[in-house]
Amino acid sequence: MPPNDSAWKAVPEMCRAAFADWDKAVVGLAEELMSILCEGMGIKSDKLKEELCLERRLSLSHYYPQCPQPELILGLTSHTDPCVLTVLVQNEVGGLLQIKCGEDWVNVDPVPGAIVINIGDLLQIMSNDEYKSVEHRVLANTEEGVRVSIAVLFTPSNLEKIYGPFPELISDEKPSVYNDFIYSEFIRRFEIKELAGKRKTDFCRIANTNKR
């Protein structure tokens, strides 16, 4: 949420100050990461910041109690994050968060003090496939302890802005693999679940370009 947004009022007063401190720390980390990711693409380091990708944050808190029939369900179904970047912290209950590597699911077990960073679909598109959004899921919890995680998803703050691969990354050798789109249209399709079960990046992928 942007600073001074009325959404802050939804945060209980007793934890508003702590939440604001957490938000500040997460934004600082994301700014540094976005700058490194821009350098990795060979574009100016504040490009993602300039594109308003630090301003809108969605904070998702997850609580996974012990499940009596874990073989029947997932804690969170397989998905990629519909954002630029995700910063995620998890408690010590491991063996549940997994990422897809090829055909395999690989555990992302908690490491004390470590933070999980996911590349989101929008960064995959903006980078013209230089970076790839990560498919992940959470298994149902079989342990007595509760698993808790907090994910902060960074998305552009201007919903009516046009996004697409950065022009600096497009050349005759590396043509654009995505059409430009209005961000609110991406959200609309995501919310009506039109993109469910597909790679969300496919909605603007130019036909006949290779999927990676």
Ligand SMILES: O=C(O)CCC(=O)C(=O)O
């Ligand atoms: O609970 C987790 O570790 C995953 C949360 C997640 O993938 C999400 O909020 O998008």
Ligand SMILES: [Fe+2]
């Ligand atoms: Fe996620």
